Amino acid sequence: MYLSDVDIERAIQEGEITLDPYEPRRLQPVSYDICLGNKFIVNEESATHIVDPVKKIFAKTREITLDDDDVFVLHPGISVLGVSKEYFGSDxxxxxxxxxxxxxxxxxxxHNTAGIINPGHFLHVTLELSNQNNVPIIIRPGMEIAQLTFSKLTSPCKQSYKKNGRYAKDNWKHFVAPKAKRAAKLAGKR
Incomplete structure (x- = not known):
């Protein structure tokens, strides 16, 4: 069962949903609009020949931080990681x-496939931004980028995401390529 705007607002006021910053004008009938943050992770194309997640071979990446009034030009066929301005979650x-x-x-x-935030996960969500158009798209920190919906569970979770979650911490370390020495070692195991 999805929460309505009335239920979302009540849950925020009662501390059942964390949403910071919360702006009532972003509340929709059954969702809440979130904004794009200032940080992005981009692949270094010239330094990346192949990605093999099974063998833990990842693209070389770099983090970019934009000022609030800067723009990011996302070119056709390119994917980058971005982050939400809002910190949110719920038990x-x-x-x-x-x-x-x-x-x-x-x-x-x-997002490509990762649209679920488990109960117990509190974070600035990582967005998998991708331009499917044939012309560049300009995106800006602070622009409305996505919407959150909230679903009531029929019973409490048996497992805790805080304890067992793969991305339980609010950081990007798992998106950045391994250090050069480790990456070379992993690449040699092919």
């Missing part, structure tokens, strides 16, 4: 991250 509700139709219509995908 009580399943949160789903969805795209905004206005952005989908111009070819901007905000």
């Amino acid at each position: 009580h509700y399943l949160i789903q991250v969805g795209g905004k139709s206005s952005l989908a219509r111009v070819g901007l995908m905000i």
